[in-house]
Each structure stands twice: as structure tokens, then as C-alpha cells.
Amino acid sequence: MQYGFYIDQTRCTGCFTCVVACRDWHDVPAGPASWIRIKTIEKGKYPDLFVAFLPITCYHCLQPNCIPVCPTGAIIKRDEDGIVTIDRELCLGAGCQLCLDACPYDAPQFGPEEDAKMQKCDLCVDRWAEDKKPVCVDGCPMWALDAGPLDELRAKYSDAKFAEGFVYSEDIAPSVTFKPKQDVKGLVTQKILITPPAL
Amino acid sequence: MSLDKTNEEKIIRTICNSHCGGVCEMKVHVSGGRIVRIESGGEGETSHRMCARGRAYRQRVYAPDRLLYPLKRVGARGVGEFNRVSWDEALETVARELKRVKDTYGNAAILHFCSLADAHVVHHTQAFHRLLCQFGGYTAPWGFISYEGLAFAVGTTYGTPPAAYTHEISQRAEVYPKARLIIMWGWNPVDTYQGTRTPFSLARAKEGGTRFIYVDPRYTDSAAAFANQWIPIRPGTDVAALTAMSYVIVKENLHDQHYIDTYTTGFDMFRDYVFGLEDGIEKTPEWAADITGIPAATLTALAREYAVTKPAILEGGYAAGRTAFGEQFHRAIVALEAITGNARISSGGRAGSRALRRILQIPSPPNPVEMNAPPRWNALPYRSASVNSSARVNVNLLVDAILKGKAGGYPADYKFLWLSNTNYLNQLSEVNKGIEAFQKLEFILVTEQFMSSTAKFADIVLPVCTFLERTDFRTPKAIEPLGESRSQLQICEALAPKLGITDYSDKSDKEWVEFMMTKLSEEVSKAATAPKKEAADLTSEITPTPSGKIEIYSQTIAEMKHPLIPPVPKYIETWESLNDPLAKKYPLQLITPHFKRRAHSQFDNLPWLRDLQKQALTINAVDAQSRGIHDGDMIRIFNDRGEVIIPAEVTERIMPGVVALPQGGWYNPDENGIDRGGCANVLTKNVTSPAGAFPSHTALVQVEKAEE
Numbered sequence: 001m002q003y004g005f006y007i008d009q010t011r012c013t014g015c016f017t018c019v020v021a022c023r024d025w026h027d028v029p030a031g032p033a034s035w036i037r038i039k040t041i042e043k044g045k046y047p048d049l050f051v052a053f054l055p056i057t058c059y060h061c062l063q064p065n066c067i068p069v070c071p072t073g074a075i076i077k078r079d080e081d082g083i084v085t086i087d088r089e090l091c092l093g094a095g096c097q098l099c100l101d102a103c104p105y106d107a108p109q110f111g112p113e114e115d116a117k118m119q120k121c122d123l124c125v126d127r128w129a130e131d132k133k134p135v136c137v138d139g140c141p142m143w144a145l146d147a148g149p150l151d152e153l154r155a156k157y158s159d160a161k162f163a164e165g166f167v168y169s170e171d172i173a174p175s176v177t178f179k180p181k182q183d184v185k186g187l188v189t190q191k192i193l194i195t196p197p198a199l
Numbered sequence: 200m201s202l203d204k205t206n207e208e209k210i211i212r213t214i215c216n217s218h219c220g221g222v223c224e225m226k227v228h229v230s231g232g233r234i235v236r237i238e239s240g241g242e243g244e245t246s247h248r249m250c251a252r253g254r255a256y257r258q259r260v261y262a263p264d265r266l267l268y269p270l271k272r273v274g275a276r277g278v279g280e281f282n283r284v285s286w287d288e289a290l291e292t293v294a295r296e297l298k299r300v301k302d303t304y305g306n307a308a309i310l311h312f313c314s315l316a317d318a319h320v321v322h323h324t325q326a327f328h329r330l331l332c333q334f335g336g337y338t339a340p341w342g343f344i345s346y347e348g349l350a351f352a353v354g355t356t357y358g359t360p361p362a363a364y365t366h367e368i369s370q371r372a373e374v375y376p377k378a379r380l381i382i383m384w385g386w387n388p389v390d391t392y393q394g395t396r397t398p399f400s401l402a403r404a405k406e407g408g409t410r411f412i413y414v415d416p417r418y419t420d421s422a423a424a425f426a427n428q429w430i431p432i433r434p435g436t437d438v439a440a441l442t443a444m445s446y447v448i449v450k451e452n453l454h455d456q457h458y459i460d461t462y463t464t465g466f467d468m469f470r471d472y473v474f475g476l477e478d479g480i481e482k483t484p485e486w487a488a489d490i491t492g493i494p495a496a497t498l499t500a501l502a503r504e505y506a507v508t509k510p511a512i513l514e515g516g517y518a519a520g521r522t523a524f525g526e527q528f529h530r531a532i533v534a535l536e537a538i539t540g541n542a543r544i545s546s547g548g549r550a551g552s553r554a555l556r557r558i559l560q561i562p563s564p565p566n567p568v569e570m571n572a573p574p575r576w577n578a579l580p581y582r583s584a585s586v587n588s589s590a591r592v593n594v595n596l597l598v599d600a601i602l603k604g605k606a607g608g609y610p611a612d613y614k615f616l617w618l619s620n621t622n623y624l625n626q627l628s629e630v631n632k633g634i635e636a637f638q639k640l641e642f643i644l645v646t647e648q649f650m651s652s653t654a655k656f657a658d659i660v661l662p663v664c665t666f667l668e669r670t671d672f673r674t675p676k677a678i679e680p681l682g683e684s685r686s687q688l689q690i691c692e693a694l695a696p697k698l699g700i701t702d703y704s705d706k707s708d709k710e711w712v713e714f715m716m717t718k719l720s721e722e723v724s725k726a727a728t729a730p731k732k733e734a735a736d737l738t739s740e741i742t743p744t745p746s747g748k749i750e751i752y753s754q755t756i757a758e759m760k761h762p763l764i765p766p767v768p769k770y771i772e773t774w775e776s777l778n779d780p781l782a783k784k785y786p787l788q789l790i791t792p793h794f795k796r797r798a799h800s801q802f803d804n805l806p807w808l809r810d811l812q813k814q815a816l817t818i819n820a821v822d823a824q825s826r827g828i829h830d831g832d833m834i835r836i837f838n839d840r841g842e843v844i845i846p847a848e849v850t851e852r853i854m855p856g857v858v859a860l861p862q863g864g865w866y867n868p869d870e871n872g873i874d875r876g877g878c879a880n881v882l883t884k885n886v887t888s889p890a891g892a893f894p895s896h897t898a899l900v901q902v903e904k905a906e907e
Binding site for chain 1: 223236237238239244248249250251252254255257389395398399402405406418420421422423424429431795796806807808809810811812819820821850851852853854855
């Protein structure tokens with residue numbers, strides 16, 4: 001069984017509710033570590049414009065790059081649901097960061113402290129235990145997010161592997177499926193913003 | 200009320216209510232008397248899920264800069280130097296000053312304003328109003344800061360309060376998806392929300408095939424989310440565009456003559472104006488193109504599409520009504536709706552919590568200061584005698600009234616100012632003029648949660664708790680008040696005996712809520728038995744104008760005889776337009792939009808929200824380039840009223856010639872009096888539209904790269 005995310009990019013308004021809900025639920029202070037961020041993609045020149053938003057987080061890949069590179073085996077992929085989690089006791093901390101180097105989606109997060117241990121989205125494993133969906137999913141005022149067994153999400157919504165601002169990596173197979181927002185005019189990208197900024 | 204302080208986690212269900220127009224469901228997790236987490240309260244797609252601000256509420260409650268004790272000013276006004284004092288000393292001081300001002304100058308010298316920041320039903324204006332009326336009266340403000348232009352337009356055209364016209368939050372999910380066309384005009388609900396159900400309902404409409412046209416100087420996040428077409432427009436010129444649309448519609452015979460004949464009056468006079476019979480100017484799309492910056496062909500197409508698409512919704516945001524002649528914007532919208540048969544009004548279905556706020560109030564004796572004052576010249580028929588009283592001062596002009604007093608034509612000289620649930624200095628126009636006025640006062644009392652720009656000028660600051668620390672209508676207390684902070688009602692209860700008032704309150708918060716619930720049940724059962732009326736059976740009962748019809752020509756306005764408030768909606772060029780000689784010196788039009796991570800100035804200090812958006816001036820790449828400004832550069836924004844230095848955000852998402860500074864940044868002057876906090880109202884002008892609207896989007900500025 002592989003759990004993952006569904007993201008309806010046509011619904012996302014970049015409201016940041018998921019970002020703050022995640023900070024509150026997981027007690028993550030404002031700073032360089034944020035388990036979920038919003039990418040804003042701005043295309044075109046005045047007055048012909050296109051803007052899309054994309055929540056970016058850990059996609060709990062089928063073949064995660066982070067796991068083989070971790071020197072201590074601190075990152076594991078759970079058998080029962082494929083959620084990728086970190087044992088912070090084993091993590092070597094900010095001095096290492098091999099996992100971050102390996103991840104194409106910048107999912108591993110490090111706080112500002114010198115010996116910061118890696119932290120990241122765990123798809124709210126604690127909430128699934130209480131029969132609740134992740135806090136970002138449950139909080140989205142646009143109902144743009146869902147999470148659960150990936151096969152079910154693909155069957156229920158869409159099996160699109162692409163979205164504006166997202167590149168699907170076949171090698172690692174991120175567990176995410178989209179309803180993408182599409183720029184039919186093929187405008188040129190002017191600006192990409194990541195919020196909150198990584199550093 | 201005793202609250203469980205054990206470590207067992209409890210969940211309190213309440214409603215976030217933070218002056219955003221929303222009423223979102225909130226589940227507050229409490230353990231050991233502390234809030235440990237906050238969850239969205241709603242299940243299912245009919246619920247109101249909180250936005251980022253509500254989700255950050257824990258940081259607001261436990262913010263290190265929360266005011267937890269009464270404070271007495273020791274430094275100069277505005278500096279922010281205070282000493283902690285006891286509640287008794289603070290209230291004694293306040294009571295002594297209130298009595299002194301009353302005895303020396305009379306009750307009218309006491310000005311009080313309570314806005315909606317973290318206010319609800321029990322702990323709101325009426326709590327203060329009752330106290331001050333029992334004390335012999337005070338000067339109250341009139342007018343809505345957010346939408347007086349709309350209130351005036353609806354009040355004169357329909358004869359009703361604005362709530363009878365605007366779509367209540369609870370109606371939107373039903374209304375929007377039914378429309379085949381939605382024109383969003385100066386309306387950005389993705390940032391302002393007015394309830395998170397609003398953008399969600401719009402998304403549902405879009406998915407159902409509704410076409411969206413977005414008219415605004417900015418390509419906002421709402422444009423990004425919904426717009427099939429964006430029509431940029433110069434600020435303050437909306438009425439020219441709307442009038443040209445009326446021209447096209449009538450010229451091409453696309454209007455609904457039957458509807459006009461049956462439900463409206465004054466169409467002929469409006470048509471005469473539109474066709475230039477009155478002033479010799481035909482209000483053609485070509486005429487409007489020069490004014491608005493919208494190509495004539497675009498305006499023509501827009502007019503045709505609106506006229507022939509049914510049902511179509513023309514949603515005029517409050518923003519374009521917050522301009523120099525803001526009431527004309529809403530008047531022009533309702534006229535266009537009426538001539539196309541798109542007028543919307545219904546006597547049913549308005550049970551939203553915002554409407555309830557008006558039903559649910561702590562009762563009060565009449566205000567003695569208003570009792571013998573005649574109605575104002577611009578009294579609106581739907582308003583109470585109290586609100587229409589000429590003893591009141593326009594809410595936007597309190598500082599003007601303080602500076603000028605009777606000599607300037609105001610009803611009194613003002614000496615004592617009590618501000619509650621508002622960061623008035625920061626949020627109303629012309630901060631530097633506000634400071635001058637505040638310096639002139641004999642006493643300033645501020646009830647606050649934080650050391651706001653306004654509170655820094657107070658003589659006494661009383662710490663108010665957040666809504667999670669008090670009980671109100673549908674919002675039970677989750678935790679005890681932090682420190683020595685108290686609720687609004689508690690503050691009034693404690694002050695009353697010191698003012699010699701013995702019968703202020705005989706009820707606890709909970710009993711007041713129960714008292715109001717009884718009143719509410721009566722209202723609801725009354726409403727339930729009244730037959731629901733739709734636009735199809737309009738009667739004078741739901742358009743209580745002098746004619747009993749929708750008045751495109753308003754008799755109420757005609758009787759006001761104000762040269763700048765014409766009885767039919769007209770385009771009037773704003774002051775500080777691009778044709779103003781001042782534009783040579785200050786060539787950019789400043790608008791001051793709402794910011795997603797704040798509710799006005801609230802929430803600005805919370806780290807969880809602060810890194811989500813940078814307080815910056817949005818400027819088009821063309822205007823930036825001609826000034827040598829790059830994205831992120833520090834820039835000066837200035838006019839004769841003040842100067843702000845903050846970073847520039849260079850973007851394609853705003854019309855050239857227009858710059859936007861999000862309102863609500865906390866005023867933070869440096870040693871030269873230059874604001875470094877990005878407070879937009881340093882630059883806005885302290886006047887109102889002729890009918891009383893707050894023209895927060897009419898100001899000229901210049902922008903330069905800052906030298907540092």
C-alpha cells in the first residue's frame with residue numbers, strides 16, 4: 001500500500017492555510033524549516049498573464065532518493081502505507097544534509113540551529129491513527145487537497161503526473177497525483193516564488 | 200466559569216471572527232488550561248474552514264507582545280513608554296478624566312469609536328455605548344469605513360440597509376454556481392475572503408462552467424484563480440466604464456424595458472445623462488476608453504456580454520467604492536443591474552452571523568448627546584435616528600473633528616478619545632494629521648491586545664483578552680484571560696461604579712448571551728412566518744424608497760441638494776486623478792489593498808504569518824525600470840502628506856501608472872518621521888467622498904529608489 005497526495009491545482013489560491021495549519025499541528029516555528037510550502041509561478045507580460053500555485057511537500061516517493069544516501073539509516077519507508085519518516089535520534093543533523101542534496105523536491109527540512117535534525121512532512125501519521133486525514137488536507141478552505149492510498153486517489157480524481165511548476169521524476173516515483181492548472185497560451189515564466197522562503 | 204485545568208486534552212468548538220467578514224468554524228484543543236493546537240472546525244463542503252490567519256490564532260493568544268497589564272503613559276505621546284499600573288489605578292484615572300471632561304466641556308467632548316477587530320456581540324460597541332449613554336452621552340461616529348459608498352447607494356436606490364443587497368456568506372454557495380457570467384469588479388475575495396466559503400463557491404461556479412471577467416488595476420490572486428479575462432482599469436474611473444456599458448446596452452436596445460417599467464424609476468433621466476442630452480457628452484465606450492484605459496472594443500464587448508448572459512452577476516467590491524466619489528461606483532452598478540433586469544434583492548435568507556450582529560445587541564438608553572440634534576443632511580431613511588443624528592461625526596473624520604472642532608463646523612470640541620477594537624491611527628487616512636490631532640487631545644484611552652501604533656499615543660492602555668478568553672454568542676470561552684487582561688464587558692463593568700453608574704450590568708457574559716438568544720428566537724420565528732419574496736415580486740415593502748421602486752433617479756438624493764451627489768449616477772473625475780496638476784509632481788496612483796496574511800492591521804506581528812508575504816510596494820516593471828528600481832530594492836514612496844520607505848516588488852501583475860501598498864502595515868517612523876513599517880495611510884488623504892466614504896484608493900504619489 002502506498003499513501004500519497006492529490007492536489008487540485010485549479011483550486012489552489014495560494015492562501016497558505018496548509019502552511020500555517022501544518023506549523024500549528026506539528027509545532028514548527030517560523031524559520032527555515034517548513035513541511036509544506038507554496039510555489040507561485042507567474043508567467044507572461046502585462047496584460048497577458050497566467051499565475052498558478054502549487055503546494056510543495058514530501059511526496060513519499062516509491063523509491064526515495066533520501067533513504068539510500070542516509071549514512072545512519074535514519075529515514076525509513078513504512079511497509080504498511082509507504083509513508084517516509086525520519087528517526088531524529090539517528091539523524092546526524094544539519095552538518096550532513098545528504099538527504100536534502102538527494103531530494104529533487106527539497107522535502108527534508110532543517111531548522112536554524114547548528115545541530116538541527118532533519119524534519120519533514122510525515123503525512124500526519126499521528127492523525128491517520130485517529131482516523132483523520134493530514135492537517136493540510138482537513139484544513140484546506142478550497143478542498144484542493146486529499147491524501148490516502150494513491151491508487152484510490154488516482155481512480156477517484158485523476159492520474160495526472162504533471163502540474164504547473166512540478167516535474168515528475170520517474171526514477172523515484174513521487175506519490176502525488178494532480179488536477180493540473182494549464183497555461184494554454186504557453187506564456188514565458190517571469191517569476192517563481194517559494195513561500196515561506198527556504199532561507 | 201471554571202475551566203478544566205487538567206492535562207486531558209479538550210476540544211472547544213467556536214467561531215473565528217476577526218474582522219475579515221468571515222465566521223469560520225474552529226476547534227480549539229486545550230490542555231492544562233493552555234491552547235495546544237487549533238483545528239479547522241468544519242466537516243463537509245458546507246462548512247467554513249479557517250484561513251491561514253485563524254490557523255495562526257495560537258500565536259496571537261501567546262504572542263510575547265500581548266498586553267497583559269494596564270499601562271500608564273510615562274513618555275511623550277507616540278513614543279511608547281509606559282509603566283504597569285493596577286486595574287484600580289488605571290480605571291480611577293480614566294473615570295477621573297471622563298468626569299472632568301464631562302464637567303468642563305459637556306458629554307459631547309467625549310469621542311468613542313469601537314471597530315470590529317476581535318469584537319463580537321456581547322463584547323462589542325454596544326457594551327461601551329450602554330456605559331457611555333448611562334454616563335450622560337458621548338459623540339459617536341457614523342458611517343462604515345469598509346463600505347459607506349455601498350451603504351449610501353443601496354440606502355438611496357433600494358431604501359434598504361446594505362445587507363439586504365449584498366450576498367450573505369450563507370447564500371453565496373447557492374448563488375454563484377447558478378450564474379453563467381460573474382464580473383468581479385474591484386473584488387478580491389481570495390485575499391479578503393469575506394468568509395472562506397466565498398472563494399470556494401466561486402471555484403465551484405468556475406468548475407460548473409461559469410465565465411469570469413475580472414476588472415481591477417491588479418491581476419490579483421482572485422484573478423489568478425478565476426479570471427477567464429482580465430480588464431485592467433485606472434483607479435477611480437470605474438463609473439466611466441460602467442456608464443459606457445449602460446450606453447452600449449441602451450443604444451443597442453439590450454436593456455430590459457419591461458423590468459425597468461415595472462420595478463424602477465428615473466431611467467429616462469439616467470438615459471438623458473448617458474446619451475449626453477444633459478451635458479453634451481455622449482458616454483460612449485470611446486469616451487470611457489480615454490478615462491479608464493480600457494479599449495472601447497473591450498468595453499463594448501463587456502457590455503453586450505453582461506446584457507445578454509442570464510443569469511449574470513456583477514459583483515462590485517467595496518474597494519472601488521473607497522474612492523473619491525465612491526458612492527457613484529455602487530450607484531452605477533445598481534443602475535446597470537436594474538436596466539438589465541439583474542437587480543438582486545430578496546427579503547429572505549439573510550440569517551448570516553453578520554446580520555445577527557445587528558439584532559443581537561446589549562440594550563442601551565438613548566444617547567443624550569444625540570437627543571435634540573436634528574438629522575444630518577445626508578440621513579438615510581433606513582438608518583435609525585441615532586445613526587442619522589447630526590451630533591455624530593463621520594468615522595473617517597475623527598481626527599479632522601478633533602483638530603477643527605466647532606470652529607470647523609463640527610458639533611462640538613473634542614477632548615477625550617476612547618478607541619476600542621481599532622488601530623485607528625494606522626487604519627484611517629493621513630497618519631501625520633492623525634498624530635497632530637492625537638497630540639491635541641486632553642486624554643486618550645485605548646483598549647487593546649497589542650501596543651499598536653494607536654495605543655502608543657494613549658494615556659491609559661487597558662489590556663483586552665482575545666475572543667478565545669471570553670464567552671460570547673456561539674463562542675464559548677476556551678481558556679482563562681491571559682495575565683490581567685479582561686473582556687470588553689468586564690472593563691465596562693469595572694468602570695461603571697467609578698463613574699457613579701450602578702445599573703450597568705446585572706448579567707454574566709453567559710446570561711447576556713442567553714438574553715440575546717431569546718431575542719434571536721423571537722426574530723427567527725418572526726422571519727420564518729414572513730413570506731419570502733424574490734426580485735420577481737418586488738414591492739415597496741422590500742424597496743422602501745420614496746417611490747417604492749428601485750430609484751435610478753433617487754428622490755432621497757435629490758432632496759439632499761448636494762452638487763457632487765447627483766440624483767442619477769454620474770462619472771465625476773476624482774481629485775488626485777492623472778489630470779490633476781499634482782500628477783506632474785506625483786505621477787503614480789496609489790491603491791491600498793487588503794493583505795492575505797492580515798485582517799486590516801491585525802495578525803501582522805505573528806511569525807507564522809509574517810514570512811508568507813513581504814510588505815512591499817507593488818510596481819509595474821515599466822514604472823520600475825524608468826526609475827532604475829529592481830525587485831527588492833528599497834524605495835521611497837511619498838507625497839505632501841508623508842513618506843514611506845520599504846522594498847519594491849516589481850511585477851507584471853499591476854497596471855503601469857498604478858502602485859499598490861497593502862494596508863495594515865504597522866506605522867513605524869524613524870528619527871526623521873519617515874515610516875519604515877509600510878503604513879499605507881501615511882500617504883492617503885483625510886477627506887471623505889461627498890456621501891461619506893473612506894477614499895483609501897484615491898491618492899497620488901511618487902516613487903524613487905531610496906539612497907542608502
